[in-house]
Amino acid sequence: MAQLQHPSVLDQEGVGVQWQRFLDFNNDLADPHKSFNDFLDVVGLKTLEEHLDHLEELCSNLKEETGNFSRLWCQLLTQAATFEDIQVIWKTESDRSLEAHISQLACLQRFPRLFRDFDPDHEQRIKILGAFTSQEAEALLVSTEPTFDQGSEAAQRQRFLDLQPKLVNPEESFEDFLDIVGLETVKEHLDRLENLCKTLTGVEKSQFGRLWSRLINRQMKFDVAISGLRLGSDQSLQAHISQLAFSQQHPSISRDLYTTHEQRVESLDSSTSQAAEALFLPNSKSETLPDEIVAEGYDQTYLNAEDIVIPTLKTLQDRAAAWRPAKYLAPYTSLIAPALNGKTRLLKELSRHTCVVYMCIRPEQSSGWPPRSEWACSILIDMKRKSLEKQYERFFLAILHTVASFFDTLDELPKINRMEQWIDHSFPKKDRIGDPPFWLAVQKEMKNLPRRPEKESHALLKEALERMRKSTSFLGPTHLNLLLAIDEASQLFHSSKTSDESTFFRTFRHMLTKIPTASGVFAILADTTSQLSKFNPPTHLDSSHRLGKSGRKLFDPIYQFPTFDALVSAPPTTWQQLQSALRLLHYGSPFFGAYVNIAEKKQTVKGTVQDLIHVALEKLLGLVDTSIDPSSLTESQAIALLGCTIQPQLYGASHLNARLVASHSAQCMQIDPLRELLISEYPSQITFSSAANQYLALDESRLIRCIEILTFSCRQGHLGPEDVGALVSRIILSRAMQETMERNKPKPGGEQDPEEVVMPYGYPVRLVDFLQTLTGLSRNELELGSITAPNKKKLLDEGQLFWNHFVGIKDTPTSKDFLCQLHRGAAVHCQSNRYGFDLLFPIYLLPKGQTRLNEKRITFCGVQVKNKLHPDFRSHKWTSSSAKIHLNESNPYLVLFFTLRDPKKDLIPIPRNDKLSITDSQRQASLAFYSLHSLKFLSEGLRKALGDLMDAYPSISALHLTSPTHIKAYVQVLSPLLSSTRDNKREM
Numbered sequence: 001m002a003q004l005q006h007p008s009v010l011d012q013e014g015v016g017v018q019w020q021r022f023l024d025f026n027n028d029l030a031d032p033h034k035s036f037n038d039f040l041d042v043v044g045l046k047t048l049e050e051h052l053d054h055l056e057e058l059c060s061n062l063k064e065e066t067g068n069f070s071r072l073w074c075q076l077l078t079q080a081a082t083f084e085d086i087q088v089i090w091k092t093e094s095d096r097s098l099e100a101h102i103s104q105l106a107c108l109q110r111f112p113r114l115f116r117d118f119d120p121d122h123e124q125r126i127k128i129l130g131a132f133t134s135q136e137a138e139a140l141l142v143s144t145e146p147t148f149d150q151g152s153e154a155a156q157r158q159r160f161l162d163l164q165p166k167l168v169n170p171e172e173s174f175e176d177f178l179d180i181v182g183l184e185t186v187k188e189h190l191d192r193l194e195n196l197c198k199t200l201t202g203v204e205k206s207q208f209g210r211l212w213s214r215l216i217n218r219q220m221k222f223d224v225a226i227s228g229l230r231l232g233s234d235q236s237l238q239a240h241i242s243q244l245a246f247s248q249q250h251p252s253i254s255r256d257l258y259t260t261h262e263q264r265v266e267s268l269d270s271s272t273s274q275a276a277e278a279l280f281l282p283n284s285k286s287e288t289l290p291d292e293i294v295a296e297g298y299d300q301t302y303l304n305a306e307d308i309v310i311p312t313l314k315t316l317q318d319r320a321a322a323w324r325p326a327k328y329l330a331p332y333t334s335l336i337a338p339a340l341n342g343k344t345r346l347l348k349e350l351s352r353h354t355c356v357v358y359m360c361i362r363p364e365q366s367s368g369w370p371p372r373s374e375w376a377c378s379i380l381i382d383m384k385r386k387s388l389e390k391q392y393e394r395f396f397l398a399i400l401h402t403v404a405s406f407f408d409t410l411d412e413l414p415k416i417n418r419m420e421q422w423i424d425h426s427f428p429k430k431d432r433i434g435d436p437p438f439w440l441a442v443q444k445e446m447k448n449l450p451r452r453p454e455k456e457s458h459a460l461l462k463e464a465l466e467r468m469r470k471s472t473s474f475l476g477p478t479h480l481n482l483l484l485a486i487d488e489a490s491q492l493f494h495s496s497k498t499s500d501e502s503t504f505f506r507t508f509r510h511m512l513t514k515i516p517t518a519s520g521v522f523a524i525l526a527d528t529t530s531q532l533s534k535f536n537p538p539t540h541l542d543s544s545h546r547l548g549k550s551g552r553k554l555f556d557p558i559y560q561f562p563t564f565d566a567l568v569s570a571p572p573t574t575w576q577q578l579q580s581a582l583r584l585l586h587y588g589s590p591f592f593g594a595y596v597n598i599a600e601k602k603q604t605v606k607g608t609v610q611d612l613i614h615v616a617l618e619k620l621l622g623l624v625d626t627s628i629d630p631s632s633l634t635e636s637q638a639i640a641l642l643g644c645t646i647q648p649q650l651y652g653a654s655h656l657n658a659r660l661v662a663s664h665s666a667q668c669m670q671i672d673p674l675r676e677l678l679i680s681e682y683p684s685q686i687t688f689s690s691a692a693n694q695y696l697a698l699d700e701s702r703l704i705r706c707i708e709i710l711t712f713s714c715r716q717g718h719l720g721p722e723d724v725g726a727l728v729s730r731i732i733l734s735r736a737m738q739e740t741m742e743r744n745k746p747k748p749g750g751e752q753d754p755e756e757v758v759m760p761y762g763y764p765v766r767l768v769d770f771l772q773t774l775t776g777l778s779r780n781e782l783e784l785g786s787i788t789a790p791n792k793k794k795l796l797d798e799g800q801l802f803w804n805h806f807v808g809i810k811d812t813p814t815s816k817d818f819l820c821q822l823h824r825g826a827a828v829h830c831q832s833n834r835y836g837f838d839l840l841f842p843i844y845l846l847p848k849g850q851t852r853l854n855e856k857r858i859t860f861c862g863v864q865v866k867n868k869l870h871p872d873f874r875s876h877k878w879t880s881s882s883a884k885i886h887l888n889e890s891n892p893y894l895v896l897f898f899t900l901r902d903p904k905k906d907l908i909p910i911p912r913n914d915k916l917s918i919t920d921s922q923r924q925a926s927l928a929f930y931s932l933h934s935l936k937f938l939s940e941g942l943r944k945a946l947g948d949l950m951d952a953y954p955s956i957s958a959l960h961l962t963s964p965t966h967i968k969a970y971v972q973v974l975s976p977l978l979s980s981t982r983d984n985k986r987e988m
Contacts, residue, residue, distance in 0.1 A: 018045065104122075119158065121157070257280060298370070337563075394449055396461075401467065575851045576755055622664055630704070631705060647808060696738065700941065782927075783908065801844075859891035859893045862878060894926070910927070
């Protein structure tokens, strides 16, 4: 051995041993002696020994011969091989944690001095491995200094790993946590975790990290962890720890649901994440709905296929044609839509045009329709097998061969008959017990597949694809012969309890990457409760991206399939038809209308309405048990209840919008190409608004809680730029309608005709009753301004209101528009106050004895809102003519004015304006409300909540009005120019 130059204090025998070990892995370096000496001088003997331990362990884990491993390792260090070469040869692409470990070892050995001053992340390490000198590497680190956000993310990643050194899949755990809660919440969580570690006496940080890792890994029960942390009987601290651990294991549930300490402990002690989530899992459908009715709905004639199915099919065909491994990560997309919007039904209808291999992998404990595909679940969600890549590949091969065998037997039939038989063979049926015959055939095929060497896998796949394409050639020229469709696909985000590998989803996606270009195969993943960030994350949050592959992307999700209002029938012609629940249930989601059409023959109409209203509430809350305490309502639940009643505009909160679509029945309106922005909305759907109104009306504390959350959302900047006064006015008017409906319920027992059954909190009330609720005055006490006595009498005698929710409009309404709003039970809020009114709702003049609807009987109420003191009264602008509202008849109308910041409690007509024409003054009834206290029907609790909402955008100084003097002084020091100099007298 050549003379090694080290200080005499070193253990020369130990150095000699490590030199031999070093040479085993680095013999192909140009000067291994110098490399060894340089490395040892910088890091010392102990670190050198640990480094070589890691190299030996890496070689063993990769199952590489030492000679082969050594050659490639030296090629990486000398830049003869790139890191991407390493990924391909060692097959590490699905294991980010392993790749980070490799880059750490390589960089430490090449540039040991840099690690004294820098802590580069994985991507930075890959870059500096391409440097020729340490100076160049350092320059790369300095020049690629991350931006603030990226740096913060890298810092939080390192904190996450340092605090939990023994986590299984630590990198993936961090990515998943970050995807769901965002960077700021990750930082807050780690702050709390660090504070917890510091407060524990007698527990070193390393011991805390091991205990915490075992708790999160489900390798230690909660009580045992508490004992190890030496907490004793401190119940408050135990609850804090259960909250921290639960929020890390199940961030979505922790954010969306109120949980008790006992529930969290039971979840933490569950053996798998699936078992833990099942504790909080609502049934996918309400137990109140009979299975046979729900199942029969899936067999009903599909309407508007040309507008829904064909465009979706064309999109999928184009995506299949565009699949290129160099351009896209995998040949799949996701189907984004809320519950009850017909995702499963769409997949079935697509199978009339192409071969859809449908599987539903809902949780084992979940009931509902379609039922769970038991055998497919046993393959895809295999909790016992450690490695699933080969199993997935054999599963896919068996599917291809089984599809080919099926269609080969139907060679003489027309296409339409073949596809009907395929649907019958492969999709669930209401009278069938167990899996469809197709899956039994796939099971048999998979069992009989010969086991071949890895090198033959590509040829086997090519052969199976060719056979499938040939058997489906009757479909004609197409880029899509077979569509793999996975319903309830969120189950793929679990992982095997015996595996240290990634989730089922990432293994499945890796299997898809092996599908060649132009193979005629594509996949689609659908799930109601999964957010977009799971299946289609933004590029910078997708941990599957690697350096050198930044150009590869995901296919855009599909959300534009217009099933909304697909079952709406002809407009009503009579007053009774207008309010009929049977008619109204056909608006919006096709599920409700389809259910009604079947249930009419099987149960009473009143029972059907009650069941569907209950289901609608379950979907809004994301719960089956809707009897939760009002204080437990989450942000997304509150916004869902308000969304389908007053429609606050959420434009700046993509994470909240995603939750609303995923779990609370909001409609997805837009997803930008980078998937950074998602906009949701609650369009006019009286089934949901009736359910929400009933829920809020029965317990005022629920509405107060929703307003409090809305106030908090305003302060966070989650709402659009609309005037908060308009939101307050919508809540006031909606509450007035709730109370008016409550006092004027239809008499029970009189519904002989099914059309006489009405929606709860979704039926007409008299205008005079509504005004009495709003003002607290009797009819005779109502002063309505300049309107003539005959017009006032007509308005109060005949005026009827039928609305229970607000939706936005952009065009000036006409009589016909107001009639359409009446058909849906909707009021409207106007964009940018462009018509002189902020809010509008139709009034129908219904003379006694007349039941047929007539557009000439339409008039309106216009609402003007000013969120300030001493507003200008421009009552001449608040007319039908000035607002360009064209009515077929010159009917009397009503104007309501809200300012709500004036201390006056009086109710008076809007002050006269000399510019108001005589004609308008004779037709215009008006009322002005100057403060919340002028609305006698509001309780003190509601007034306070609404007052806080009105002040949702205060100045910083206003937030500290009640703060101690030293806090006020602190704010003033930080805002030296906020106040006038004459108000800032300093003591000398």
